[in-house]
Amino acid sequence: MIYTVTLNPAIDKTVVIDEYQRGKVNRSINTRKDVGGKGINVSKVLKVLGIDSVCTGILGNENSNFFLNYLESLNIKSDFYLVSGENRTNIKIVEKKHRTVTDINDKGFIVTHEELKKFIDYFLSLVDERDLVVLSGSLPEGIKDSIYGDLINLLKGKSVKVILDADNNSLIEGVEAIPYAIKPNVYELKGLVDIDEKNIGSIVKAGRDLINKGIEKVLISSGREGAVYVTAKNIYFSEGLEVPIESTVGAGDAMVAGMAYGIENGLSDYEVFKLAIACGTAKVMTAGTEIPDIERIKEITSKIIVKPL
């Protein structure tokens, strides 16, 4: 089973405007609200790919029904540890004129040491060596940056594979624990290894350095520039496809879903990479954090050109 862990879920409020006017009244063209948070988004895309997962993590009880009802409507199993407080609402401003998305992500609820410990104990009782765990997203107040590293060490103790998608110090500390796979974007990678993010050779070298440390799969995304996949045996590159963009939010999560699907189903590195890119590309064609369509993912997969490096 695949478990996605979201420690700080979010309602994504997407506001589409023409152009942001600082200090003025901005009027929206349209808005939408999606159930989000990185791990939850991964589970949403896994469902579309036809594979079950369990959405776990921590959920604020005040507006928990918005999340739980939505996941139930998609037939996605959820098993969150509930804490008091409200899940955050993250604002995503889509500017049509500039074709940009600006994220304003809130902090979220506060988690006590005891609550975190109870969640970890419960979560560890669920998983065994047949499982794959996706750890992704930012941390709510009260949880230290060491959490992903700690969880990776505990999960490795149970021979559970982990895919990590985090940023800043939680990524740095997570990588020190050597997860099975990681999916940084180039900026997150730059926080791990000193790279020239415009230079593919520099990105590949950073990927290889991480493989040499013991991580088995390193998927580096670079928005519309495409992505690089470095494993012990292969190095692949693919350019981004020119597609109409609705919202880039969640493209990385869709990519992680493709990667998790591929690893869970024993696909080759080449197939995993192709599927991951197709999922990310299909996601940017949907509004907000709406789930991409499986037919579109298949169609894009057939158009992706993967180059071995």
Ligand SMILES: Nc1ncnc2c1ncn2[C@@H]1O[C@H](COP(=O)(O)OP(=O)(O)OP(=O)(O)O)[C@@H](O)[C@H]1O
């Ligand atoms: N503008 C775009 N045009 C085409 N493909 C894109 C675009 N943005 C993203 N993608 C696809 O999605 C993948 C993941 O995107 P990106 O590198 O932005 O992830 P990310 O920074 O982790 O995103 P997020 O944190 O918002 O989920 C890219 O490698 C690419 O395949």
Ligand SMILES: O=P(O)(O)OC[C@@]1(O)O[C@H](CO)[C@@H](O)[C@@H]1O
């Ligand atoms: O604040 P974090 O946890 O880093 O990111 C949260 C978030 O931006 O990530 C998802 C897109 O990847 C959204 O659904 C959500 O709002």
